[in-house]
Amino acid sequence: MAPSEKTPSAAGDLRQFLNELQDEGDLLVIKEEVDPAMELAAITRRVYETEEKAPLFENIKGRQGDGLFRVLGAPVGLSRVPDQRLGRIAKSLGLPSTASGQDIIKKINGAKSLKYLAPVEVDIGPVKEFKLFGDDIDLEALPTPLLHQHDGGKFLETFGMHIVQTPDGSWTNWSITRNMVHDKRHLVGPIIPKQDIGQIYQMWKDKGEDMPWALCFGVPPAAIMVGGMPIPKGVDEAGFIGALIGKPVEVVKCETNGIRVPANAEIVFEGTVSLTETGPEGPMMEYHGHVWPGQAKQCPLFKVNAITYRADPILPICITGRATEESHTVWALMIAAEVLTICQSxxxxxxxxxxxxxxxxxxxxxxxxxxxxxxxxxxxxxxxxxxxxxxxxxxxxxxxxxxxxxxxxxxxxxxxxxxxxxxxxxxxxxxxxxxxxxxxxxxxxxxxxxxxxxxxxxxxxxxxxxxxxxxxxxxxxKVGSFRGSYPTDVQALVERKWENYGFGPVRD
Ligand SMILES: Cc1cc2nc3c(=O)[nH]c(=O)nc-3n(C[C@H](O)[C@H](O)[C@H](O)COP(=O)(O)O)c2cc1C
The missing domain is CATH 3.40.1670.10 (UbiD C-terminal domain-like)
Structure with a gap:
């Protein structure tokens, strides 16, 4: 079926992304009950290591009915579908699943020369279907998975997008950085001063006010890719994402602060990041596949004042560790694209x-x-x-x-x-x-x-x-290889007769 005007693009909409993965045989919906206390994470880890289908866990022990939440593992893991190993990366960026690494870098950097499309504000969106406020929020009651046995706590945020804004509203940053559950109403996580979220946090410190903040899960796949990209300071990720998707991102206003969040996000946490209150955080298994178990570090508390979410919401997660997970397919790849621009400029x-x-x-x-x-x-x-x-x-x-x-x-x-x-x-x-x-x-x-x-x-x-x-x-x-050591007519002959000789199809 040709996509109609109304069909959202996979790059612009997580649910469409999942529909397409399912059609391509790259999604596994798991209806059997799984335990968030490590079973879920262990399955997902094995998925990364075997390049299996992305698992969508629908029946998580402790989940309340069809409320918070389903979990999507390995959202941008590698795929074992033939000829589309980079398929989830490609689809996240609006490319066919068969795209090569070169196509992917070209697509990201091609968008840099297009007109940036600022997000457009809408009054309502799916993320506003359900709302929780104040004391109705209990982060400890959520079925947050424990990701690795040596982690210092349960990390709810591994593949969501934080949104913060400078006090004068001139610059809005969308980025990924981890958060652990601290208590009923707080998350806790590092804010690295060198990163844009850290620079903006410093501006709020200089002003002496807690930083208004939102954390969005299940955002448009192109948005989460760009959330992991070190784009130049002062540039709004949202405008670049619009250029990448070919359409502005639709955003809605938060309930309790002035931050605008993607209207089709699955779940949004909103609140403030404290300037003074801290809590112990970590350790967490790192992107390079090592963890030194032991001491936690004091990090700022993120107070959650409201949660809004759509029906049957999905929490995408990344189980960090040895390759290949999203730190590699998203962060490292987006760094590579940015470095190409820096070299060429x-x-x-x-x-x-x-x-x-x-x-x-x-x-x-x-x-x-x-x-x-x-x-x-x-x-x-x-x-x-x-x-x-x-x-x-x-x-x-x-x-x-x-x-x-x-x-x-x-x-x-x-x-x-x-x-x-x-x-x-x-x-x-x-x-x-x-x-x-x-x-x-x-x-x-x-x-x-x-x-x-x-x-x-x-x-x-x-x-x-x-x-x-x-x-x-x-x-x-000259190179000693099938391509380098024989004339093209001999290569063509051997390729044509390959299966007649009795060999199976060639795998790269
Ligand atoms: C899956 C994933 C997890 C990440 N986790 C963290 C993290 O916990 N802490 C961190 O500082 N950066 C993390 N990053 C990297 C930042 O998102 C990235 O450096 C981003 O460019 C920073 O944003 P900035 O350009 O706004 O400074 C992660 C990236 C990805 C893709």
Whole structure:
């Protein structure tokens, strides 16, 4: 059936996203009762690790009827549907499920040159179907899953979007950051000063008022992708999301403050973030697959004054840990797209940037445009030094540990290609350029738990290109592979007769 004018897009509407996943065989509705005390999380973890269908848990022990809430696991996990491993990422951005990594980065960055479409306010939306206020709210009674056995509490917020606004209303930030249940009326979570939510929190501190806040679950899939993207300070995520979807996001006003939230969100918590009250938070299993059990840290309390939600609401969650979960498919991938823009805006000859999921948001592969590179008449040391300063000195640079520079014969989205290029072309010491003038996110295990440096922890640019690639237009070598070692007519013959020889279909 052709989508009608009225059919919302999957990128703009979670329920449509789920309908399409179901049609494609990439969603599993689980009606059997599951225990939120780890069974639910363990299922979801296994789903990430086997690239299985996204589980939608409808029958969670302790859930009140069809109220708060159903849970969607692995909303942007990888897929085992043939030819659509990146399908959930692609669909979240309005692309066909068969899109490649290159298509995905192109789509994100293509929207940057479109007109940003500010959200439009509507009077009513599905998220206003049910409302709870004040003492009717009991966060401890919700069937919040315990995500990992060594977590310091139950994390309700792992894949929802916080919305905060500067005191003068000139800048609204939509972003993802975790929150744990603290008591009946409070969540607790870190606010990192370097992040935009931290900058805005500081403005409220300077004013001496608690920060009005909303936390929205089940927002348009494109919105949650952008919520995990380090876009430049002062830019409203909402306008960019409108450009990405091709239509402004519809928003409704909160019940208890002036924040506007997506009208088709599943659940919205609204309230204030305290300037003075804190509570113990964490630890929580991190995006790099390690947790150091033990001490909690004091973090600000988020007071919930109202909850609004739609019928049979859905709470999307991310079970952090070893790849591949949403820290990798959303955060790292959106960082990669942003780094491509930063390189290109600085005039660097860069074609593509990617984060191999297996690197847990720490490695970034930067592919050069060789014709442009050669025309610059530069060399490896000058180029990599310049690139390192530009990339590591940028807003996303703080999260990035290691950069790999590759040529055009290496597909940056292929770990096999990257390992081949690094092992064969990157000479220890000679092709590696170290930087210690830029900080690192302390969550990286070798930063927070490694050898203490004399100055700062280092970052590295590893050049996986040979010196001749900076000078010669033509590559001087030929590649030993099916594609590289045989004429095209022989390749075509073998492909045509492949199954006649008795082989099965080729898998990548
Ligand atoms: C699934 C997921 C979970 C995340 N959790 C956190 C978190 O707990 N704390 C945090 O500081 N950033 C977290 N992030 C990263 C931020 O959302 C990201 O850095 C974002 O760009 C910050 O927003 P800003 O551009 O407004 O500073 C997470 C991202 C994703 C995709």
């Amino acid at each position: 600085a005039g660097l000859p860069v074609k593509m940037v990617w984060c191999p999921f297996e690197s847990h948001a720490i490695w970034y592969v930067i592919q050069v445009d060789r014709a442009k590179l050669v025309s610059l008449k530069t060399n490896m040391a000058d180029f990599c030094t310049k690139l390192g300063h530009i990339v590591f000195g940028s807003k996303p640079g703080w999260y990035m540990g290691k950069v790999f520079v590759v040529g055009e014969d290496v597909d940056p989205t292929s770990l096999r290609d990257l390992i081949w290029a690094e092992s064969t072309r990157c000479e220890p010491g000679t092709s590696e350029f170290l930087f210690d003038e830029y900080g690192n996110i302390p969550l990286i295990p070798y930063v927070g738990h490694g050898v203490k440096p004399e100055r700062n922890h280092k970052k590295v640019v590893k050049c996986c290109m040979l010196p001749s690639e900076f000078v010669d237009e033509e590559l001087a070598w």
